[in-house]
Amino acid sequence: MSKKKSTVDSTAVDRHKNLRDFLDRVEEMGELRQLDGVDWNLEMGALAEMVCHESREGKSPALLFDKIPGYPKGFRVLSGATNSSRRLAYALGFPEPSGPTDVVKAFRDRMRAEFELIPPIEIESGPVFENIDRDDEVDLYKFPIPFIHEFDGGRYIGTDDLVIIRDPDSDWINSATYRVMVHDKNTCGIWMSPGKHGRIIREKYFSKGKSCPVAISVGQDPLLFMAANQEIDYGTDELAYAGGHRGFPFEIVKSELHGLPLPAHSEIILEGEIFGNETRPEGPFGEFMGYYASEVSDEPIIKIKRVYYRNDPILCLASPARPPNNFTYSRAIVKSAMIWDEVEKAGLPGVKGVWCHEAGAGRLFNVIAIKQLYAGHAKQSALLASNCHAGNYAGRWTIVVDEDIDPTSMFDVIWAMSTRCDPPKDIDYIRGAWSTPLDTMIEGPPYENNRAIVDACRPWGRKDTFPTVAEASPKLKEKMHQKYGELFSAL
Numbered sequence: 001m002s003k004k005k006s007t008v009d010s011t012a013v014d015r016h017k018n019l020r021d022f023l024d025r026v027e028e029m030g031e032l033r034q035l036d037g038v039d040w041n042l043e044m045g046a047l048a049e050m051v052c053h054e055s056r057e058g059k060s061p062a063l064l065f066d067k068i069p070g071y072p073k074g075f076r077v078l079s080g081a082t083n084s085s086r087r088l089a090y091a092l093g094f095p096e097p098s099g100p101t102d103v104v105k106a107f108r109d110r111m112r113a114e115f116e117l118i119p120p121i122e123i124e125s126g127p128v129f130e131n132i133d134r135d136d137e138v139d140l141y142k143f144p145i146p147f148i149h150e151f152d153g154g155r156y157i158g159t160d161d162l163v164i165i166r167d168p169d170s171d172w173i174n175s176a177t178y179r180v181m182v183h184d185k186n187t188c189g190i191w192m193s194p195g196k197h198g199r200i201i202r203e204k205y206f207s208k209g210k211s212c213p214v215a216i217s218v219g220q221d222p223l224l225f226m227a228a229n230q231e232i233d234y235g236t237d238e239l240a241y242a243g244g245h246r247g248f249p250f251e252i253v254k255s256e257l258h259g260l261p262l263p264a265h266s267e268i269i270l271e272g273e274i275f276g277n278e279t280r281p282e283g284p285f286g287e288f289m290g291y292y293a294s295e296v297s298d299e300p301i302i303k304i305k306r307v308y309y310r311n312d313p314i315l316c317l318a319s320p321a322r323p324p325n326n327f328t329y330s331r332a333i334v335k336s337a338m339i340w341d342e343v344e345k346a347g348l349p350g351v352k353g354v355w356c357h358e359a360g361a362g363r364l365f366n367v368i369a370i371k372q373l374y375a376g377h378a379k380q381s382a383l384l385a386s387n388c389h390a391g392n393y394a395g396r397w398t399i400v401v402d403e404d405i406d407p408t409s410m411f412d413v414i415w416a417m418s419t420r421c422d423p424p425k426d427i428d429y430i431r432g433a434w435s436t437p438l439d440t441m442i443e444g445p446p447y448e449n450n451r452a453i454v455d456a457c458r459p460w461g462r463k464d465t466f467p468t469v470a471e472a473s474p475k476l477k478e479k480m481h482q483k484y485g486e487l488f489s490a491l
C-alpha cells in the first residue's frame with residue numbers, strides 16, 4: 001500500500017467519489033426521498049420496510065431522514081441507497097439499465113473480462129477525521145441510532161456497515177456486514193454467524209486469549225456495503241474488491257489505536273476491541289429470512305474507544321425483515337451475477353441467466369437458466385449454483401430451467417416446474433449444508449441445513465421429441481405487432 005498525500009485521480013471516470021456524491025446523483029435521478037422529523041424509534045425502520053412492501057419490485061426510493069427528533073439537524077440516516085436497478089447500475093458504473101437483467105449481465109461480463117482488485121491507498125488524513133471522540137468522550141447516543149423492528153432487543157447502530165478486522169496470521173483485512181447493537185454509550189454487541197470470515201478471524205484472537213481489534217464503518221460508499229455483505233472469497237480484501245468495481249482505489253486512513261484501514265470518506269467509524277470472554281445478551285433482531293429467528297444469546301461485547309465522524313454525518317440503515325426489504329433487490333442482482341460468474345469459472349457452459357428471487361431474500365430461491373448441452377448438464381448446474389461460494393450460505397431451493405424460461409419471471413419458472421419436472425426423479429436433496437442459527441428450519445446446532453435442487457428442464461433424453469410449446473411463433477408475433485400495434489400498446 002503506497003502512502004500518498006494527494007487524492008487519487010478519479011477525474012478520468014465519471015463515477016461517484018463518496019456517499020454524498022452518490023446521493024446527489026440519486027437525487028437527480030428522482031430516486032431520493034428526503035423526510036424530516038421521522039422518529040428513530042420504530043418510525044424509520046417501519047418506513048424503510050414499508051416503501052419496499054408497498055411498491056413494485058425494485059421501485060422503492062432511497063430515504064434520507066433528517067431533523068430527527070432529539071438530534072441536531074444534519075445528523076442523518078439513509079435507507080436503501082442502491083436498492084433499484086438504476087441506483088445500483090450507477091454505483092457500479094454501468095449504463096442506464098432497462099431492468100435488473102441488464103445489471104446482472106453487465107456485472108458478470110465485468111467479472112469475466114476485465115475485473116481486477118484495486119487495493120486501497122493510504123492518505124494522511126480524510127473527512128472521517130473531521131471529528132474524533134476519544135475514550136470518555138465516546139457517546140454512541142449522539143447519533144440517531146434506529147430502533148428498527150418492534151421486537152428487537154435494542155438499537156442497532158450497525159446494519160449497513162463494514163466490520164473491519166485484520167487476520168493475525170497474514171495481512172488480510174476482512175470487511176464484512178454484521179449486525180451491531182448498542183448496549184450503552186460505549187459498548188456494543190455483535191453477532192457473527194458460524195463460518196463467516198470475521199468470526200473465523202475473531203476466534204484466532206480469542207483462542208490466544210486476546211481481544212480482537214475492530215473498526216466499524218456505519219455510513220459509507222454503497223460499493224463498500226455491497227462488497228461487505230456479499231460472500232466474497234476467503235482471503236480477499238473487500239476494500240480492494242469494491243475498488244475494483246469503482247475503477248479507482250478507495251482512500252484509507254489508519255486508525256489511531258490499531259492501525260486498521262478506515263475508508264477516509266466514511267461518515268462514521270467506531271474503533272475498539274471485541275472481547276471473547278465478556279458477553280452480554282444480544283438480540284433478538286428481525287432477520288433476513290423474515291423472522292426474529294434466533295433467540296437472545298450471550299455474545300461478545302465491543303468496547304468502543306474512538307469514534308471518527310464527518311460533520312453532519314449520515315448513518316446507513318439496512319433493515320432485514322420479511323422480504324422485500326431495503327437491500328434485497330440489490331442483493332438479488334449482485335448475487336445472481338456472482339453465481340453466474342462462479343459457476344462459469346468452475347467450468348459450466350451454456351448459462352443463459354441467473355436470478356436469486358427477492359422473495360427468497362436473494363438467497364433462498366435461486367434459478368439458473370441453461371441451454372442444455374449434454375446429459376447431466378442440468379444437475380451439474382444445480383449443484384454448482386447451490387454450492388459455489390456466492391450461492392452456498394443459507395440456500396434452500398435451486399431451480400434449473402431451459403433457456404426459453406426467464407429466470408426472473410416467477411410465472412415462467414412455475415410453468416417450467418409444472419410441465420418439465422417429474423418430482424420423484426427431478427428433485428434431489430443436499431443435506432448438511434452451510435447455514436445459520438437464523439435459519440427458521442433449523443432447531444439447534446450444528447446449524448446445517450437441507451436444500452432442494454430441482455431440474456425443471458426438458459428431460460435430456462426426450463429433449464428433441466418433447467411436446468412443442470403452444471405459443472405464436474416469433475415471426476407471427478412480429479407480424480401481428482406491426483399490423484395491430486395499437487392493441488398491444490394499450491395493454
Ligand SMILES: Cc1cc2nc3c(=O)[nH]c(=O)nc-3n(C[C@H](O)[C@H](O)[C@H](O)COP(=O)(O)O)c2cc1C
Nearest residue numbers: 176177178179191192193196197198229230231318
Ligand atoms: C443488512 C445485513 C445484515 C447482516 N448481518 C449479519 C450478521 O449480523 N451476522 C452475519 O454473520 N452475517 C450478516 N450478514 C451477512 C454477511 O454480511 C455476509 O454473509 C458477508 O458475506 C459476510 O462477510 P464475510 O464473507 O467476509 O464473512 C448481513 C447482511 C446484510 C445485508
Ligand SMILES: [Mn+2]
Nearest residue numbers: 174175197232
Ligand atoms: Mn470476507
